[in-house]
Amino acid sequence: MxxxxxxxxxxxxxxxxxxxxxxxxxxxxxxxxxxxxxxxxxxxxxxxxxxxxxxxxxxxxxxxxxxxxxxxxxxxxxxxxxxxxxxxxxxxxxxxxxxxxxxxxxxxxxxxxxxxxxxxxxxxxxxxxxxxxxxxxxxxxxxxxxxxxxxxxxxxxxxxxxxxxxxxxxxxKGVFWLKALFHGKTAHAAFPELGVNALLKAAKAVVALNDGILGGRAHEIMGEATLVTSRFLSGDNYNSVPDLAELGIDVRSTVNWSHDEILHKLKILLAPLEPEIQVIFDLPxxxxxxxxxxxxxxxxxxxxxxxxxxxxxxxxxxxxxxxxxxxxxxxxxxxxxxxxxxxxxxxxxxxxxxxxxxxxxxxxxxxxxxxx
Ligand SMILES: [Zn+2]
Incomplete structure (x- = not known):
């Protein structure tokens, strides 16, 4: 019934x-x-x-x-x-x-x-x-x-x-999306020594972020938090040193990490590359x-x-x-x-x-x- x-x-x-x-x-x-x-x-x-x-x-x-x-x-x-x-x-x-x-x-x-x-x-x-x-x-x-x-x-x-x-x-799991902007200085690609390549900074960030930085805190049921570098945008043309690069990051968090803590860790890790980091989406x-x-x-x-x-x-x-x-x-x-x-x-x-x-x-x- x-x-x-x-x-x-x-x-x-x-x-x-x-x-x-x-x-x-x-x-x-x-x-x-x-x-x-x-x-x-x-x-x-x-x-x-x-x-x-x-x-x-x-x-x-x-x-x-x-x-x-x-x-x-x-x-x-x-x-x-x-x-x-x-x-x-x-x-x-x-x-x-x-x-x-x-x-x-x-x-x-x-x-x-x-x-x-x-x-x-x-x-x-x-x-x-x-x-x-x-x-x-x-x-x-x-x-x-x-x-x-x-x-x-x-x-x-x-x-x-x-x-x-x-x-x-x-x-x-929680969902935490971050956008990291890397700044450089443009120059003609024939004279790269006159510029600062923002894309290279972003690439270094990708390598650093993919080094298992959220590992070692597995939750008994939720497992580990994960991080994916998911978007990578830079360069207007072939013959310039790019002065801006954007990196998108997707984190799936567990209760063993707070999002503030994750943001803080990323900021310290990437500090030498001087990114601007924005929170795009934040669900705990x-x-x-x-x-x-x-x-x-x-x-x-x-x-x-x-x-x-x-x-x-x-x-x-x-x-x-x-x-x-x-x-x-x-x-x-x-x-x-x-x-x-x-x-x-x-x-x-x-x-x-x-x-x-x-x-x-x-x-x-x-x-x-x-x-x-
Ligand atoms: Zn539904």
Whole structure:
């Protein structure tokens, strides 16, 4: 019954176009808000732009920390390749539900709403809050705006139903993009001794940065932080000494490094080359230690429903949990949802119907432990 509702909601959500940009997430909110309101949830809609909004639905006491169920309503565009079936026409073939957002993450949102509705009448002392955001796909900006507005309750935990193959995941690496500009002095290439070659400085920086400078601090689950020198631009023509070179750097960090510390290390290492370093993008890593009781409960639910034990692990993609967890007093975050993360953003995206049903069973188990 709850499984059927989840499937039906997933189909209805896929049929509304919430490709971001422009988003139009309010069309999805129109489907979900009345159902939650009828079940006794307190509904608040937060406008985000033309026909864009995030939905917050709360049930139970307001003076107790809440279990937060997190999902996003937008999807990525359809891609340039043709789909076998239309991306906005949900179709079931061989036990799979196809359509844009089936895995990322209208399937997950449907599971969260269906399971919240299942227990709505019983939830009171231990509150539950659904946070369904706009504009996740472009930097989690919808979730960030809810944190800025301070409209969310205190959190016991945040459960994000992004596709993880129904395995619980405890975080993700941080993303830190830096731009380093190297300055020199131009001259005719026939007289290089009259110039200072900015490209040569940048090349020395590339060599220095690729010397394993973030090694030796492996996190037991997240592994090592990584650094890639990813962009390299210089030179306007063949016959001049270049006076400017740009180097792009991508760092994937763990909680064993702060981004300030990484920036400081790079500045010291590259100081002889006198670069100008700019931060282009800065999302910190997310990690929830597995020992907390509430995390043990969530893992037990997964173990019970799936009939096997699960070990702590992380995902390779960023989620609203990276904004909501730290923004809500470092609440523990678990990423747990139906579908294969490899499906996200692909043509012919799908979620298996059995995976949706299994996810419903997992969330019912979790909510019965945490909210009843
Ligand atoms: Zn997603």
């Amino acid at each position: 709850t499984e059927n509702l989840a499937l039906s909601l997933a189909q209805q959500l896929i049929a509304v176009n919430t490709v971001n940009p422009p988003g139009n997430e309010t069309d999805a909110v129109r489907i979900l808000a009345p159902l939650l309101q009828d079940a006794g949830f307190l509904i608040k809609e937060y406008p985000y732009g033309p026909n864009r909004s995030s939905l917050v639905a709360h049930k139970g006491r307001t003076d107790q920390p809440s279990v937060i169920l997190s999902g996003h309503l937008d999807t990525v565009p359809f891609g340039s390749q043709p789909w076998t079936n239309q991306p906005l026409e949900p179709s079931i073939i061989d036990g799979k539900l196809f359509g844009r957002g089936a895995a990322d993450m209208k399937g997950g949102v449907a599971v969260l709403v269906a399971t919240a509705l299942h227990y709505a009448a019983k939830i009171d002392e231990k509150p539950l809050t659904l946070v369904l955001t706009s504009d996740e796909e472009i930097g989690c900006a919808g979730a960030a705006s809810l944190i800025d507005k301070k409209v969310l309750p205190k959190a016991r935990c945040v459960l994000v139903a992004e596709p993880t193959g129904n395995t619980p995941r405890l975080g993700h 890593p997310l990690w929830t230690p597995p020992k907390a009781d509430i995390i043990q409960d969530i893992f037990s639910s997964c173990d019970t429903v799936r009939g096997k034990s699960h070990s702590p692990a992380i995902v390779t993609f960023y989620t609203d949990g990276g904004v909501l967890g730290p923004g809500l007093g470092n609440a523990p975050v678990v990423i747990l949802g139906p579908g294969d993360s490899g499906m996200a953003h692909k043509v012919d995206e799908y979620v298996e119907i059995d995976a949706l049903a299994e996810s419903v069973d997992i969330y019912l188990n979790i909510l019965s432990r945490l909210c009843l």
